[in-house]
Amino acid sequence: MAACSFRRSIASQLSKVLDLPPENLIKSISAVPVSKKRHVADFQLSIASVTEDSSSNCLAQDLPLQAQKLAERLKCDAVVSEISAGPGTVNFTINRELLAKTVLQQVLKDGSEYGVKSELFSTVPRQKAVIEFSSPNIAKKFHVGHLRSTIVGNFIANLKVALGHEVTRINYLGDWGMQFGLLGVGFQHFGNKEKLKSSPLQHLFEVYVQINKASEDENTKELAKDFFRKLEEHDEQTLSLWKQFRDLSIEEYIRIYKRLGVHFDEYSGESFYQEKSQEVLKMLEDKGLLQKTTKGTGIVDLSEKKDLSSFSTVMRSDGTSLYITRQVNLAAAIDRMNKHSWDTMIYVTDKSQSSHFQHLFQILKLMGYDWAERCQHVSFGLVQGMKTRRGEVIFLEDVLNEVRSRMLQNMASAKTTKEIEDPMETAEKVGLAALIIQDFRGLLSSDYQFSWDRALQSRGDTGVFLQYTHARLHSLEQMHGNKQLTDVNVACLQEPDAISVLQHLLRYDEVLYRSSQDLQPKHIVSYLLTL
Numbered sequence: 001m002a003a004c005s006f007r008r009s010i011a012s013q014l015s016k017v018l019d020l021p022p023e024n025l026i027k028s029i030s031a032v033p034v035s036k037k038r039h040v041a042d043f044q045l046s047i048a049s050v051t052e053d054s055s056s057n058c059l060a061q062d063l064p065l066q067a068q069k070l071a072e073r074l075k076c077d078a079v080v081s082e083i084s085a086g087p088g089t090v091n092f093t094i095n096r097e098l099l100a101k102t103v104l105q106q107v108l109k110d111g112s113e114y115g116v117k118s119e120l121f122s123t124v125p126r127q128k129a130v131i132e133f134s135s136p137n138i139a140k141k142f143h144v145g146h147l148r149s150t151i152v153g154n155f156i157a158n159l160k161v162a163l164g165h166e167v168t169r170i171n172y173l174g175d176w177g178m179q180f181g182l183l184g185v186g187f188q189h190f191g192n193k194e195k196l197k198s199s200p201l202q203h204l205f206e207v208y209v210q211i212n213k214a215s216e217d218e219n220t221k222e223l224a225k226d227f228f229r230k231l232e233e234h235d236e237q238t239l240s241l242w243k244q245f246r247d248l249s250i251e252e253y254i255r256i257y258k259r260l261g262v263h264f265d266e267y268s269g270e271s272f273y274q275e276k277s278q279e280v281l282k283m284l285e286d287k288g289l290l291q292k293t294t295k296g297t298g299i300v301d302l303s304e305k306k307d308l309s310s311f312s313t314v315m316r317s318d319g320t321s322l323y324i325t326r327q328v329n330l331a332a333a334i335d336r337m338n339k340h341s342w343d344t345m346i347y348v349t350d351k352s353q354s355s356h357f358q359h360l361f362q363i364l365k366l367m368g369y370d371w372a373e374r375c376q377h378v379s380f381g382l383v384q385g386m387k388t389r390r391g392e393v394i395f396l397e398d399v400l401n402e403v404r405s406r407m408l409q410n411m412a413s414a415k416t417t418k419e420i421e422d423p424m425e426t427a428e429k430v431g432l433a434a435l436i437i438q439d440f441r442g443l444l445s446s447d448y449q450f451s452w453d454r455a456l457q458s459r460g461d462t463g464v465f466l467q468y469t470h471a472r473l474h475s476l477e478q479m480h481g482n483k484q485l486t487d488v489n490v491a492c493l494q495e496p497d498a499i500s501v502l503q504h505l506l507r508y509d510e511v512l513y514r515s516s517q518d519l520q521p522k523h524i525v526s527y528l529l530t531l
Helices: 002-018 022-026 047-053 063-073 096-113 144-162 179-190 193-198 200-213 218-232 236-260 270-286 325-340 351-366 370-374 396-413 423-440 463-480 496-506 508-518 522-530
Strands: 029-031 043-046 080-086 089-094 128-132 166-173 266-269 290-292 298-301 311-315 344-350 375-380
Touching (some): 002 022, 002 043, 002 063, 002 080, 002 096, 002 496, 002 508, 043 047, 047 063, 063 089, 089 096, 096 496, 128 144, 144 166, 144 236, 144 344, 144 423, 144 508, 166 325, 179 200, 179 218, 179 236, 193 200, 193 236, 200 236, 218 236, 236 266, 266 270, 270 290, 270 311, 311 325, 311 351, 325 344, 325 351, 344 351, 351 370, 396 423, 423 522, 508 522
Parallel strands (some): 128 166, 128 344, 166 266, 344 375
Antiparallel strands (some): 029 043, 043 089, 080 089, 290 298, 298 311
16 A cells, blocks of 8 residues: 555654654554645654653653654655644655655556555454344335445445455344234235235235224234234244245345345344244343343343343233344344354444343343454434435335436436436436435434435535546546556656645545444545545
8 A cells, every 4th residue: 555655664764763663653644634725745643642652751741842853853765755843743745756656556556455455454353244234124114214224234344345354244124023913914804915926015015004004903903913823833824924925025125225236145034033032031041130020021130230220121021922122132143143153243223222232232241242342333313304206215115216216307407418328227326326425424323304406416525426527537548548557657747636636545545444443434435525
């Protein structure tokens, strides 16, 4: 990585002056963000982070003075052409021709792996990661939260794969529980085998809405309980209908996820862990962690003083179906550890589920599973106001179709649109980029107000503009040939605009590293928009 060789060169000079090993200094030297308004140096050393490392008595002095003193002790060389002191930093400017030559050579050599081979990642061990995301409920709405979970989880998985980690993508479906008793009864009344085959998600949703209207009726309630009891007892006919609901839904999901550029290695679900969740209850009981309230509810005390100031419910009092989400999630986590022996497991859901996951990880720890420390909940905020022309979002496909039709309309009215072979596909791809960039621009935890007009603008910081720039760069390559250049005259790349682009390319590995540490896509998105 170009930046690595420069960082190393600066670190080796600093190490002689400061009498610290160069490895300790590399992390304190970072590329300076590009500024359109003024000329900036290429790298800076933060004085504060160096004084933390050294035990010397220079903490008492103020940082600008220390920076000044250190800058005076350093000399320019073949790599560094200018050294100056800032408020608490020492700034280094790289020899301009060397900067252009090194960055361009590195970009040509690494191609699409540019940045990911940086030595910033050399201390990060290659890991096995399990990522659970998307996770819709069969026969219910695929709401905007599921959409966010899908694109955020996919981003994290892609980033980890790019950095050489081994990733298992799991879609954990809501495919069990009392609602399947209702759905089964509903299907016996209103179901249609043909519609189930041709559009399962829509048909099951319609059936569920219809039967829900009658769900207060005592007779319907009894029939639903009966259907679900048969499911739990593995009655062949009931199970085969349920299996059809599940398999056909997954088939359709696979097709729709493909439009989003998303795939899963495993379609798991709550149904997998029914027996295992009973085992978990027994384990909790054996370890003396399961307590019964006077009402008969099963709880686990999570408080430090063991005074029940914080507890988690793991079992219902009615004893009919002991099914409860947390209990099943415990079983799933333990099972995945046995199956995948992962190094890190990440759950991607909205922030309303934060305390659920906190409790889950605490219970696992109490059960003696130290790996609970390596579980992580990546939470995100709520999106308000995403509607299609037909009304609120019910199916993922609604969103994709809306993106496509709005983008087609924009393309038809834009003067710059060329004749293209497949306008539908282009509209969908560009529109999706717009949707994703709008979602990734802020911190994941922020709520935001969704706007189609803002997301699909062709100018400004939008996904449409990114795609447009990307397309223009490709057409430049096609017009001028893109054969590999070995011999570049870098003296031609000395004007400020060219230097800004080179400086910005220099920072890419740091931006990747930052996103890999906090799993926030906004660092990469704002980097691309600046580029």
